[in-house]
Amino acid sequence: MKTFDYIRPASVQDAVAAASESGTAYLAAGTNLMDLMKGGVIRPDKLVDITRLPGLDRIEDLPDGDARVGALVRNADLAHDRNFSRRFPAVAEALLSGASAQLRNAATVGGNLLQRTRCAYFYDVASACNKRDPGTGCDARGGDSRLQAIMGWSEHCIATHPSDFCVPLVALDAIVEVAGKAGQREIPLEAFHRLPGDTPHRESVLEPGDLIVAVRLPADAARFAAHSRYLKVRERTSYAFAVVSAAAALRFEGPTIVEARVALGGVAMKPWRAREAEAVLTGEQAAISLFRRAAEAVLATAKPSGDNGFKIELARRVTVRALALAAAGTPARPPALPASPLAVSGVALHA
């Protein structure tokens, strides 16, 4: 690991000023950053430790009903917060399906949003990677592309965003609160991550020095609580990133779906909000045939980026099944294997 300067600012303002210089990285739990630095994938000159910044570790309901989660709240603490998980059960289920207990105990909310892709070519410093070293090319193209993107990719980058947490968040219209040089601003999560285009090294809309201070869920998002699920297909039962995942949230009046939220994970370099699917579902009665039409609508534009055509069919099935699980109702407690297709449920296993 390259050596670095280390500073621990006392305020958000000081942190933003310190991190505005190039070559600087914020350090929170470091669960992704340390890994990347050990591998020489990123080589910051200076770490700005934000772990002692005051006021960023709270989970609160605001007077208007919005839930506000500080950037330094640990993934495990958010998932196990009774009030939060009751209001936003798909978010809790997604958090619990990610990483390991040790990592969830350390990793923060802000860090989860900003974690880097797990593309093997990004991690391997001997490979060409436009994300790691702009302009060098993309060895994933024509390489081992089985797990790469099927939506929103470009010739320059076919990586995916690895977060589970972000998938239900984007479905539920989460907002990211950011402190920057010009003060505080809000960015809808849907507009937060960038697709690769010809600048895959730019993964979010954040500018130098910008610091995530909180993530907010609007009060309205809690109306889906009775029918909200996250479903994640991975290559082993636990402690693995998504091959494909889906968050589904439905609101019923009688037998009719009056509002639907759908998002996909593991398919693109951002959590993929599936508005086309939502439009198909709204005003209809829950049925597998309807869910299939909704899945078709979102995947109509999907395209393999290599040997990963199977992910399109997989995403279709995961979407259908997530919708079926959501329609069946949120379980009183997350299953023993959160978000797992192997979890016992009353819903037909084969969508």
Added chain:
Amino acid sequence: MGFSTTLIVNGVTRTIDLDDPRVTLLDLLRERLQLTGTKKGCDRGQCGVCTVILDGRRVNSCLALAISHDGANVLTIEGVAQGNRLHPVQEAFLAHDGLQCGFCTPGQIMSAIGLIQEGQAGDDPERVREGMSGNLCRCAAYQGITQAVLAAQKTLSAVSRKDVA
């Protein structure tokens, strides 16, 4: 540039002068404090052998930058037994053959102590397996590990009930 870091390790206050900001909590324990019970496996947060309890939470010490945890309370495998009396989780790993070669065992035991404190798994073996999935065992002693965790949890909850009574 020197960095003075103070940690409470297994109940003892230790002040360490770090000459390098890159030292992880794992390397600090092993190389500076000679507490080599905590093992280094992948050193990348994947295998769990470096698990310690940091400020009451089980974490991978290989990913924690020591300097960032100035003032923290750390419990390692060296701190769980009381003299010659093993911790109930250690006893359970012996009784249920929760190991073969033993290399991952300190991490397994620290993770199990954390899991039991977290209280999310109950007596459901599936939840125990899920909760322990961050600790790999290349000897695949998983059945024994799961049984040990369940048994230790039973012992510990009986002890705490007695404490209350």
